[in-house]
Structure formats: structure tokens, C-alpha cells
Amino acid sequence: MKEIICIVCPNGCRLQVDEAADYAVSGHKCPRGKTYGREELTNPVRTLTSTVRIEGAAYPRLPVKTDHPIPKAKISAVMAQLDAILARSPVKRGDIIAENIADSGANLVACRDL
């Protein structure tokens, strides 16, 4: 039995996950906690947010994120690739900046118009 905190929403429910019983979850206030509890112990994922360089815009950095959560183990590989990216203004919120970045299975998307 493992006790972890659900980070899906600000409620921060304390979850008990039973590895011995097929990762059965208790302590969750909503179904998202159940999925999180199981995933966190089998394949932990996070949405990565960061910035890349942008040319021709009012600011030098463009905020970006992975369009869905990626395995925690992939985070440093994705961060390493961001340094090489140079976006060009104009960019719209939601534009794909890089596809399947670092083989993470997620696209990198712009978070604002710039």
C-alpha cells in the first residue's frame, strides 16, 4: 500500500494505492484521482511547460507546453531539444511548434499569440 497525493487538481486528495490489489485506489474525491493513482505508480506522466526562442516578436521567449502529459522520464530529453528551437512571429495560441517532440508522443504547442 502506498500513500500519494493526487496532483490533478488543487484539492490534493490523499490517495492510497494498493500495488498488491491491481493498483486499487482509495481516498479519491473524483474519478480522475483513480486514474492518476494507478498511473503514478505504473507510468508517471506530467505536462511540461517551458519557453522557446522566438524571432520578430515583442518578446524574445514564446511560452510552450506539451499538448498532453508525457512520461516523467522523457522530461529532460524534451527540455534538451527546446534549446535548438527557434519560432518565428507571428504565432497563434495552439500552433504546433514541434511534432512528437523527443519521441515523447506529444506535440509542443504555443501558449499565446506572439
Add this chain to the structure above:
Amino acid sequence: MKAQLAIIGGGPAGLAAAIAAHEAGVRDILILERDRECGGILNQCIHNGFGLHYFGEELTGPEYAGRFIDMLKDTSVRVLSDTMALDLTPERVIHTVNTAEGYMQIEAGAVILAMGCRERTRGAISIPGTRAAGIFTAGAAQRYVNIEGYMVGKRVVVLGSGDIGLIMSRRLTLEGAEVLACVELMPYSSGLTRNIVQCLEDFGIPLYLSHTVTDIRGKNRVEGVTVSRVDENRRPIPGTEMIFDCDTLLLSVGLIPENELSKQAGIILDPRTNGPEVYENMECSIPGIFACGNVVQVHDLVDFVSEEAQLAGRSAAEFLQKGSKPAGRLITLTGGSDVSYTLPQKIRFDAMPDRIKLSFRVRRSFGESKIILRAGDAILASFKRSHMAPGEMERVTLPKKLLNEVSGNEIILEVKEA
């Protein structure tokens, strides 16, 4: 210049207030924003976690702001950016200075204050040691890294475990810095638990509770800091010193509502929130001047800022269309000993809608507990909570019908272990 409604500040509060007032029928709305664009502090909060309540999905700060900025495009709301409001009179005249047009006076039918808050600095908490470079407030560092694209240092100690300190610990780690420690004076963190997990624990950054920075070394640039344990009275305990060799110290030691303008206008401020005292409709002590967002109370979730701002926007529209609310029976709301503040401070019974939201913060952590609304000896309502912490704003709903029966004009909000 004249405007039916002038909104000071184009952050999430100002934007949501403008949209709500427009929906309520006001057409001549002017937002004054000192920055070059709207969005406020959200533009630098590039992490996700915004919008779960309001949009039902998890957005980054710029995305949340962007959605509101897009909504403005379909309205007649005008934005004056690069425009700083310098003074506000009780007659609702705003003095501004703008880089292109210089000095202006704006006569407004109604005003909404949405100036947000600013960070406490080293001066406000007085840490001993040298005045070396490399000491930043966490919010300033957030702006440098996320918008301007400058890294602030390589080996970092963060003082304060509020959300901004936690988020910046992760951000600097991802950008290649080594965050040696997050140091918190209190025995608990004031940040959200999810942020402790995903910003510190995910990266193995140690959190030292009941500790503080007692010395800063370095001549030109910070070379190290001393961290000591503190006793129950928050005094450093000799002999507990730990030395960290770092080049950067980030301060995340609290936010103060930005109320210079409110003071100039003579608006009554509440010493507990450092923001204007407000009525049930977010109106301040001067009729026709409303306030919302971090200028009223420091919020942890922008979703609730938007909600509060919509109420202010609708109320300002109502003031413009129907005039002042009747005074009538006036009820005051105060907090018990473990409650640091309650909002709204005053409720005009006759003007009150069927239900209103009360917000407050507790002074210490609570496990299984009860929130009790009391008028004299009579208990009006009680609400259960499994957990409450000073870092998390709490809200309860007060139905008007509960006030019909009580005779007194004072309501007290108390919290108790269950």
C-alpha cells in the same frame, strides 16, 4: 476624456470585469493598463494549473489570459495600454500618464479597481547580510526567465514555500540551475500540496520547514547563505546553522495588494486584507467605485479572481443603470480567532441577492473541521471540511433566507476542529 466605466488594471480581474459589464449592457468601457498588453501577472505564469474551475480544463497562465483577451475582441471595450493610473479622486476622476499622449484626466461614471498585488521585498522582511547582487523576488525572476529570457543564476536557494516559490524552484531546475533548498519560516508550506509534490518532490529539492535565512554572504554577487532552524516564536536557534554555497537567493515571501490609488481616493481599507473593504457586490466605501481580484484579497486561484471580477463588473453596470443601492439594514461579517480575514466585510441586507459567497483564510492548518456561521448565540449554518490550510482560500455560500430570522447585525465566521 470621459468613460461610463473605467477599469484600472488589465489583468485577469480587469478583463473579466470588463466582459461582465459589457454583457450587462454597458458599452463605453475603458481599461487602463500600465503594461504594453493585458493579462497581468498571468503572462509570466507559463506553468499549467489555471482554469480547472472556470473552463473545466487545465490551462497555462498565458492561455487563460488569451481566452479572455479574445472575448474582448467581440466587444466595444477599449484598452489603453502603456497607461499608468497615477491618482484617483472620490468623484471618480482618474489622472493617468501614457507614453504616447502624456498626461490625461478621465472622468468615469463608475470605476473598477483591478490593480492586483505586488511582492514583498527583502526590505519588508529585513534579512541581515550583504547587499550583493543575485537576490530577486520570485516574481521578478519569473518575468526575467519566462518573458525576457534571462537566467537568474546557477545555484539557487529559495526562501518561502508559497506557490510562486515552488513553481520557480521547478522552473529554474528545468532550465538547468541547481535549486539547493526551499526554506520556509512557518512549520507548514503556504503553497498548494500539488505544487510541493510536482515542483519539489519530483526533482528531489529539499523543503526545510521552520527554517529561515539568517545571513547572506558575498561582495558583488551572492556567494552563500546561512539557513537556521527557528523556534516556536520564529527566532533562529543558535547552533542549527547550515551553509549553502549559492549565487542566487529567491524571495517568495508574500504579496501585498496594490492600493496606493485606493488610499488616495480615501477608500477605507481593511488592515486584515490590506485591500478595500467591500460590500456584497464588491463596491468599496465610496459609491460607484468597485474592486476585484488581488487588489481586494490575495487569491491563489485565478478562477476565483474571474468569478469575483464578474460580480464587480455586473455590479458596476447596475450602478450605472440604476444608481446607488439603498442603505437599509447593514450586516457586518467578521472572523473568529483562527480566521485571518473574511470577505465581504459588509452586507446590505436589502440589496443582497438570494445567496452570496463568503471567502476567508484560516490562520493555521486544520484537519477534520467545521466552519460555523454565527449571529450572537444562534448558529446560522455549518460546513464540514476535511482539511484547511492558510495557503488555501476557503469559500462558503450564505443564503439570504438565513438572515431573515436573525435579529442582530453581526455575523461571525468561526472554524473549529470537528
